[in-house]
Amino acid sequence: MEKQKCIKRYAQAFGVSGKETQISDMIIQDIKEYADEIIRDAMGNLIVLKRGCGKDKKKIMCAAHMDEIGLCVVKIMDNGLLRVKRVGGVSALCSFMNRVRFENGTTGTVGAFEKIEDLKPSDVNKLYIDIGAMTKEEAQRYVSVGDCAVFLGEYVPLAGKNVMAKAFDDRIACFIQTEAVKRMDTPYHDVYFVFTVQEEVGLFGSTTASETVCPDLGIAVDITGSFDVPGEEHGNPVLGKGAAVKINDSSVICDAGMTEDLIAYAKTHHIAFQRDALAAGGTDAGAMNKSGRGVKVLGISIPTRYGHSPNSIVNLDDVEACIELLKGYVSSEIKIVTSEKIK
Numbered sequence: 001m002e003k004q005k006c007i008k009r010y011a012q013a014f015g016v017s018g019k020e021t022q023i024s025d026m027i028i029q030d031i032k033e034y035a036d037e038i039i040r041d042a043m044g045n046l047i048v049l050k051r052g053c054g055k056d057k058k059k060i061m062c063a064a065h066m067d068e069i070g071l072c073v074v075k076i077m078d079n080g081l082l083r084v085k086r087v088g089g090v091s092a093l094c095s096f097m098n099r100v101r102f103e104n105g106t107t108g109t110v111g112a113f114e115k116i117e118d119l120k121p122s123d124v125n126k127l128y129i130d131i132g133a134m135t136k137e138e139a140q141r142y143v144s145v146g147d148c149a150v151f152l153g154e155y156v157p158l159a160g161k162n163v164m165a166k167a168f169d170d171r172i173a174c175f176i177q178t179e180a181v182k183r184m185d186t187p188y189h190d191v192y193f194v195f196t197v198q199e200e201v202g203l204f205g206s207t208t209a210s211e212t213v214c215p216d217l218g219i220a221v222d223i224t225g226s227f228d229v230p231g232e233e234h235g236n237p238v239l240g241k242g243a244a245v246k247i248n249d250s251s252v253i254c255d256a257g258m259t260e261d262l263i264a265y266a267k268t269h270h271i272a273f274q275r276d277a278l279a280a281g282g283t284d285a286g287a288m289n290k291s292g293r294g295v296k297v298l299g300i301s302i303p304t305r306y307g308h309s310p311n312s313i314v315n316l317d318d319v320e321a322c323i324e325l326l327k328g329y330v331s332s333e334i335k336i337v338t339s340e341k342i343k
């Protein structure tokens, strides 16, 4: 129950890209007694160190992003409606007629300037937010140009071990990382758990945090699809079958040898896992991979139905499998080969 309370708090926090303070403050509170060092950098990334004890220890960077998608006000119209643009991968169809909320608590619903049947998912510029204001002046008392709203999506336990809320992308992974920090004994390598900012708009936080940490191995912890609903069958992971181990996605090709090492760890420790070759979508693994002189990366993902919607669904057994796999693997004496001199 404690666990669910924490997942609920993280998912319900406001944290559109660039405004991650509320969720990062929660994370700091929850892990400060377990971490050896916590730095909030200029971008807003939280860099949390669990210091290793190995004699030839290296640096592992795990990354879960704190930000969520949203709608940004570009213009307040004379009739009080708010014109918007997308922040991250927002679908116009998912947004239509849903409730959204601004950081100051102002709430509204999303309408469209055209018939919804004529809209494509990318037509976010054809949407507006209605906060109930009847004039521009009235709306300006609640909202300014540049303010961003996020979906309202209450946390609800569903049948079995499934739970639903907004922003499981990527707050469920923030929870997985904080649990790993709490449950971990002294690791072999130095492990940097990074809670990144601005992933949804282009992996911005992980791009700079990778340069700060200079990892020898990167692990992205993020959601992936759950390919067990009609129209979403072009992939392997499904709800309830364990942690998804990333082979690749559109931002990265994970290190093949280390991926097999991670899978071997899961098998040895009887942690349920599923292989994941994701057709569309990227993660912080892409940024870590291409940082510095190049970094080997891995991905541990949570199968999620209806990601980037107010009603995303994950399975608590999958979440547990991800925590155990992440915590166990990064604590262990992983053999990390970076660049090798051949001659």
Ligand SMILES: [Zn+2]
Residues within 6 Å of the ligand: 065, 169, 170, 199, 222, 223
């Ligand atoms: Zn994500």
